Amino acid sequence: MLQRIVIHNLALIKHLEIEFNSQLNVFSGETGAGKSIIVDSLMLLVGGRYDKSLLKFGAESGYVEGVFDFTDSAPLENIGIDCEDGIFIVTRKFYRDGKNDIRVNGKQMTTAMLRELMQNYVDIYGQNEYQSLMKISEQKKILDYYVFKSDGAPLKKQKELYDEYKKICAELNSLGDETARAQRIDILKYQIEEITSANVQEGEEQTLLDRRHVLMASERIKNALAECFSALDDGDQSVTETVDDAMRALDGISALGSSYSALYDRLRSVAIEIDDIASCVKDELDNMDGSEKELDEVSARLDKLRALKSKYGAYDAMQKFLKDAKAEVERLSRGAELYEELCIKEEKAKKALFDSSKNLSDLRRKGAGTMQKRIVTELADLGMANSSFEVVFDDMPEIGDFTARVTSGGFDNFQFYLSPNVGQPLLPLIKIISGGEMSRFMLAIKLVTGDLSSIGTMIFDEVDTGISGAIGLCVAKKLAELSRGHQVLCVTHLPQIAAMADGHYFIQKSEVGGDTETSVTPLDRSGMIGEISRLSGTKGVSSSSNTNATELKDFCDKFKSEIK
Secondary structure, eight states, X not given: OEEEEEEEEETTEEEEEEEOOSSEEEEEESTTSSHHHHHHHHHHHTTOOOOGGGBOTTOSEEEEEEEEEOXXXXXXXXXXXXXXXXXXXXXXXXXXXXXXXXXXXXXXXXXXXHHHHHTTTEEEESHHHHHHTTXXXXXXXXXXXXXXXXXXXXXXXXXXXXXXXXXXXXXXXXXXXXHHHHHHHHHHHHHHHHHHHHTOOTTHXXXXXXXXXXXXXXXXXXXXXXXXXXHHHSSTTOHHHHHHHHHHHHHTTGGGOHHHHHHHHHHHHHHHHHHHHHHHHHHHHHTOOOOXXXXXXXXXXXXXXXXXXXXXXXXXXXXXXXXXXXXXXXXXXXXXHHHHHHHHHHHHHHHHHHHHHHHHHHHHHHHHHHHHHHHHHHHHHTTOTTOEEEEEEOOXXXXXXXXXXXXTTBSOOEEEEEEOSTTOOOEEHHHHOOHHHHHHHHXXXXXXXXXXXXXXXXXXXXXXXXXXXXXXXXXXXXXXXXXXXXEEEEEOOOHHHHHTOSEEEEEEEEEETTEEEEEEEEEOHHHHHHHHHHHHTOTTTOTTHHHHHHHHHHHHHHHHHTOO
């Protein structure tokens, strides 16, 4: 459950902290007071998109922080987040430039990572979610969740068989006919010969680059070496002769003091080192055998290596290409035999995939029958007693033509059909349902699938759209039932739902120091009754307003006490 939320500098909220209970939490307030801001805050905690317009005017930064307490810590542990006693904290900081920083127990995350994590813990149902129910893809998810939540093995098997079938088809396609195989073998053999005959060595390109650099500067190198050798050991007054003269000068006095002998020894060491350097320079000079011809040869070899590199990649990639090409030639050479083997494998895989898809379809159709009855029952309790609901499937294909429809989820095509009134035909959901019917239909879906869900917190925004009166009380009862297995947070304008609250939070905006701020006040029983009276529209109008509100609250408390 969501234990606590802290909101700072979001829209009209300067700073706000709210503690929640584990059952039905209700938010209410005047239109424009800021109920949507609370929902926006909750959306940010579960990975919703941050828009810099959400930042409070004049502020440079803000944040939303949520403290969650859930028994299932596996999703957190799977991504390396420490979670003691099931408690984890989501912090989302946001800035004027549109950037935001997301952390879960201190670990930094992306928006996508947060969204993927929080889908294990929180569901938010608002206008967008109601609209998504119109999509056939979403309807398929709902039915599959209902049918396969407790045992996903058939779906897992279907995916494995589908992947294997597609792999075999890809192999057959790559094998081609006899003419295509012959053409492919010719191309591969040419490429193999091109690489093999080139005899490229690892690191050869760099060695050639270094050699070309030397060859291109050979004249300058020769001149430098010759000048160096001349200075060291050639000419009228070379360095070697100068050092020898110095040594002779000190030789006569080296026996007269240790400091003189030390200087003499150092000069002798220098003389030895200079002789060695001169010898090395002479060797380098004698070995300068580069020529224009060699430079042309090195350049030509580099051009060849670069041409091969552009085709097949660097050395490691080239060797891998060579290995794969040889293996493919061997495979294609026995193409006729391999083609027959793959055809046999394809037929077996196709049969197994069809059987699996048919099994999935049978399970879906059976599960759909059960789900239909349960949803119709829930709709009746929600004031849509004359409704008919059906999951309408396309005809099941035969094995000869099923591959055009089959996916990793089977070959079923279906969608939800509804008739909300007697005498109306069943029609696709998108063509028949109104705003009030949509909110109740979504609630019916959640009531039917809720007992299968491990989601700890469910948040409803606009669940009371288009409903009032007795229907509002029906919806309130269903929310109360749902809240006995899940924490429920609900934004409402109906007194019936407000009266059913276990925790009620009044949202209002006011002027503070020349600024407009939204605040949230937890209501005690007296405050709840006052707000129920206000929502009913009789506060300040009827002397019995508070009496009626108290009776409604007492009725709802009694109803909740009797829920099993």
